[in-house]
Amino acid sequence: MTKMRELTFREAVVEALDIALERDPKVFLLGEDIGYYGGLFQATQGLMQKYGEDRVMDSPISESAILGAGIGSAIVGMHPIVEIMNIDFLPVCMDQLVNQAAKMHYMFGGQMKIPLVIRTTCGAGRGGAAHHAQATHAAFMHFPGIKIVIPGTPHDVKGLLFTAIEDENPVLFIEDKMMYNLKGEVPEGYYTVPFGKAAIRHEGKDITIVATMRMIHKALTVANEMEKEGIGIEVIDPRTLCPLDKETILHSFKKTGKMIIVDEGNRVGNFGSEVASIIAEEAVEYIQAPILKVTAPHVPVPYSPILEKEFYIPNEDGIRKAIHKVMEYA
Amino acid sequence: MTKMRELTFREAVVEALDIALERDPKVFLLGEDIGYYGGLFQATQGLMQKYGEDRVMDSPISESAILGAGIGSAIVGMHPIVEIMNIDFLPVCMDQLVNQAAKMHYMFGGQMKIPLVIRTTCGAGRGGAAHHAQATHAAFMHFPGIKIVIPGTPHDVKGLLFTAIEDENPVLFIEDKMMYNLKGEVPEGYYTVPFGKAAIRHEGKDITIVATMRMIHKALTVANEMEKEGIGIEVIDPRTLCPLDKETILHSFKKTGKMIIVDEGNRVGNFGSEVASIIAEEAVEYIQAPILKVTAPHVPVPYSPILEKEFYIPNEDGIRKAIHKVMEYA
Amino acid sequence: MKYPKSMLLEMLKKMMEIRYFEEKVVDQYARGAVPGLAHLYIGEEAVAVGACMNLTDEDYITSTHRGHGHCIAKGGDLKPMMAELFGKRTGYCKGKGGSMHIAAFDKGIIGAMGIVGSGGPIAVGAALGIKKQNLDRVVICFFGDGASNEGATHEAMNFASLHKVPVIFVCENNLYGISVAQHRHQAIKDIAIRAAGYAMPGVVVDGMDVLAVYEAVKEAVKRAKSGKGPTLIECKTYRFRGHHEGDPNLGLRYRTKDEIEEWKKRCPILCFKEKLIKEKIAKKKEIDQIEEDVKRRVEEAFVYAMQSPFPKPEQALEDLFA
């Protein structure tokens, strides 16, 4: 079998957006600096030049207007893909997201569809500090009505983006900015990766690790190491937080009885808390060891590289420690 | 012993604010309709008349300005108590809360204090529907830097409010609007109820129930019933979500081995998920039964009384069912 | 008058529909029969009716917590509206929305938003969608004087004017945001002045005069449809009732009885009725006939609502996603 071509995560995003714009005249992009600049992270590079300013629209720095423009135009028949540059900025327009986009279908009794994709980026590691490096995806899970996508590979980011565009609901699509340069195999053309279907990135029978976005790859590094030591780690990438593939997670857990969640969000109210709660409710009789979370500590993102890279961002070492701890219960 | 005087939850709030305004000239109130109107829920009634428009300020409908006014004036030496009428409106000014108030102390390396109290209300039961009846307190737990207070009795709301005012950090103070008419004993004058110290509202050895705000009282109703059936329910009121009194919760759980969390928030990312996660991490060897959450379903608050009162809001019946379920593991 | 009689009578009828619909709500609310909050439009009918008379079912509006008037003016059917207020399954939103969240998408009513100011960005979005699809439609965004101070309103206006999308901002300046009088929530007198900050026209009209509103909006619709962009129209008006039913004494905690009485003299329905009679456009009998007809239809709507079933409790789980 010939190897598939490789693209970076960023290139996969650009390609997906390119194809989406090409396929459907109702699709348009709107966001800050997505035009001439090509996106702060270059994830819309060249698209304005190709499709013109009407289909790739630079926006004023007015995030509520950006989301509202997305919601309103979606309701009247367009397929907007809007961008909020950093997830840190979503609190500025949170009402449009959690009160309007998320609730309109329900509170109006299902009268209208809102096929809106909201792309944003998350993650620390570039010295962005408290306002440009958060990973707050878990907070949005508490608000019913938004689908939440957290792609973990170049392959997935493209396929999930198509699924997001096909979806007739508001979708919060979160790109981990520290993965933009990550390379991986990406099929040509159009394909979809379904929502609510987790991927098992590494099989193992001893411990289940549910890891999100960039953390998947850290977990995989450790899983490969551990394999040599004879410890089998099953690494699960949930791909979407809403809908969440509880079945795959529970199925794996019932096999291993041990669970570690690795997620860059702050510790309290972390996605891992939700996973732990699902297990404690639905698979309690299988629990063999403490369910551990490897997360950022519960503080804002600090600037200094020593604080950020050596302490704040969850790393392989933290994963190893957690593994050793749960293995004490073997 | 003579019985202490009783006040409603609302009266306790008014009294606390009154005393706070009296004691400290740096304290002032700012919010929508807190003046002539006396607060949409009458929780500031008479205070503008007593203290004047400078100390009890009606605000434009500009929630970001309200929070900013609180943050800025706190930094330069005032002790503002601002009001955001409903927790549903916090997404409108979420940035000022979670990015500014919460992070300024940390990101500026501890240079300034922000003694700011943000009062708000939550809860369904009055036909407020999707935009006036949420209980989203759990979402704020994911953002480090804000203390979160959820009083459960008239006694506590007064004492916790004083503690909030004494605190030198931003405090989100959430009043369950369905408790405003609840009566209870309230001491005269000034007293504080500490943060981070849960209250055991009912002792029991069989099941631990952690319940928040109004749900405490539903849990107590059931606990009293169950007592007669010989089932001992320990009802814990955490009082503050941040800091959270993990010790009291864990201590009770280690005794009972069974946990139910009753909270009006939506199901996913619920406060109960965090409690479950704490237990699964720190007291796994004591787990005797599934950890159940009795919560609102994961949908927006519906309007119709049938949907809201008979289905959406967690009730005694749901608590009973959960109890019976965990008792199967006895 | 230069207007066709049928249109004038239609305006009168719509205003009466709003008035009588809401008087039914007043009555039912007082009996404790309305299960949620109700913010009434009584006194402000000329604004919604004058504005929406320029629209067809193809055009859109966004509405507010005080939305009954907008909804009726835009063609909303009284029966599913009333049913919605009573939380019935036959309501426009299947009982999920209630008074503050009525939408009737087939009539172009995108919906009422309970969060003050949040309709602005969405209205602008709908207008953007119209522009992108080259449709011959407009959007009216209703909002209050209080809402004019929300950040979202500012962003919406800037965006709309920049992209010259076909939206009309109709500000219902009823002098109060709940209890806070305009001079206590902003330092300006005319909200229309803010239009200059977005390089769009801003006009002030008498919001008690349905024809004045009609004319101003007509001009704005023309402008919007010709690609020239948005207009801000400030309608000076007044609510005759409290902020919501339950606001004690119709709001006497923050306004005077005299003020209320003064404004009541300018009742948009009474004045318009008198005008039509005085200018011999319609006879009193004809108008009485319309009035009776409206009352009857409101009553029918009420009966419809009463007889309609509630949703089943488990239906709370439906409609989360499309």
Place this chain on the structure above:
Amino acid sequence: MKYPKSMLLEMLKKMMEIRYFEEKVVDQYARGAVPGLAHLYIGEEAVAVGACMNLTDEDYITSTHRGHGHCIAKGGDLKPMMAELFGKRTGYCKGKGGSMHIAAFDKGIIGAMGIVGSGGPIAVGAALGIKKQNLDRVVICFFGDGASNEGATHEAMNFASLHKVPVIFVCENNLYGISVAQHRHQAIKDIAIRAAGYAMPGVVVDGMDVLAVYEAVKEAVKRAKSGKGPTLIECKTYRFRGHHEGDPNLGLRYRTKDEIEEWKKRCPILCFKEKLIKEKIAKKKEIDQIEEDVKRRVEEAFVYAMQSPFPKPEQALEDLFA
């Protein structure tokens, strides 16, 4: 000139401090030595310096992502500033804030906010606090043309004007919000026009002329301190470098080399230097001396930063709460 020489030379010195401080950052950034984002103020020095020359340490400012200039102009010390940029424990924020979040509370620098527009409400709050305590102080809120379209900015201005709090909104209109030219983000030419929407004065000044800025802000400070409320001052200016270091070719993806060159001719430091010499206020030698002194102090700051220790990793857990 009507100004004391010492003040004029102080202005020049401050502008030079900003310039050389940031040129050091350019150099270090190019070497990959700066651990985070850096948005440079080069070209805009006259705004911060002209404005802050009216303030004392008792007055306050709020700053933005492009904050080095504000900080230096308001009296920030170069050493802890530079240390902060390098994430050192001796930095103003102990290395926790970095370039986008410098505060120096003892100098009245409330802090730089990385969220565009979020400084407005906080500045207004500080001004409210001043008013409540009857202090003879003012607050300057710096913000950009891009930030003028944020909802928070609107709310801040409305609130400030309503309560006549002593705040001055200094808009640094450098013609771009990152890559988006002003005419592509708003339909107006002069942002100052928006002041009318809040019933406060709005003025446009040449932001390349430190004395023009000084005069406008002086007037506004007087107004603010006399209880008359806020002023909006729009300073037309230009950034000579890219949006942040790393923006390729100084931003040639969205602006022309010619445009940049035209503005560079109006360099606030060069022009002011020439003016001082031409008007015989200072000799070239004297100025060179100042320049050398500034360079030396920047170098010292750099050495200080380099020699300072990093925080310990666990210190990430400190400072969450007071």
